[in-house]
Amino acid sequence: MSNRLINWFKFASPATFYPLAEKIWRWSTLIAVVLIAVGLYMSFFVAPTDYKQGEGYRIIFVHVPAAWLSMFIYLVMAFWSVVGLVYNTRLSAMMTSALAPTGAIFTFIALWTGAFWGKPMWGTWWVWDARLTSELILLFLYLGFIALQGAIDDTRRADRAGALLVLVGVVNIPIIHYSVKWWNTLHQGASVSVSSGSSMSSIMLWTMLIMALGFWAYSIAMAMARVRCIILERERDTTWVSELPEVRQ
C-alpha cells in the first residue's frame, strides 16, 4: 500500500512528470486524431437525417461534446485546485493553468455552435435562458481565471488566487447541468442521461460519444503540451532543466 502511494507521489514532481507528459501527449494526440476522423465521417456519412430537424441537427456532433468538455475540464481544474490547496504540490497548479485555455475554447465552441443551432431551430441566435446564461458565465470564469493568473506576478499567490476562483465558480457547474430541469428553458432537456439512458437513435448516440472521446483525448493532449511549457518556465533555474537536450542545443 505505502509502496503504491510513493509511486503516485513520485509523479507530483515536475522533473519526473515532464517526460511522462510527453508520452501522454503523443498517445492522446494519436487517439484524438483517429477518433475525431472516425467521428467526423460518421457525423456526415453514417448518421441518418433527423426526421424533425433534417440535416441541421448534425451540429449536435460538435455542440454536445464541446459542452460536455467545457464542464468536465472545469471540474478537473477544480480537482487540481483542491489538491494544490491541500497538499501544496507545485504540479497541481500547473495542471490547472494548463487546462484553462482549452476549457475556454470548448466553452466558446459550445456557445457558438449553440447560436448556430438556435437560429434555424428557435429563430434566434441568443436568448437569456438559464442554460445559455450559465454557460456564458462559465466562459467568463475561464477568462477570469486566465486574467487573474496573468495579473499576479508572484506564482505562489497567483496559484492560490486562481485555485480559489476556480473553487468558488464550481457552483456554476451543477447550475448548468440542472438548468434545463430547474427552470423552464428554451434549451431542450438532456437527450442522454445516466439514469434513463438515451432517447436518440443508437447510431447518432455512438457518433456523439466517439466525437466526445476524441475531444477528450484532444484536451488531454493540449493540457500535456501546455503543462510541459509551464514546467519549463517555472523550473528554468533547476539543474534538471539545464540538462534537457532540447534546451542545450
Add this chain to the structure above:
Amino acid sequence: MSVAEFFDMGGYALYVWGSFGMTALLMGIEPFLVRGRRQVVIKRVARILRMNTEGKR
C-alpha cells in the same frame, strides 16, 4: 447524394458549416499556439543557460 447536395446540408449549410468550421478553426489553431509557446520558452531557457555559463567563465 451529390457533392452540391452534401454542401447544401438540406438548406442548413450556413448553420452546419458555421458550427463545424468554427470548431475546426479553433481546434486547429490551438496546437500551433501551444507549439509556438514551447519554442519561445525553450529559446528563453537556452539563452538564460548560455548567459549563466558565460558568466562563470
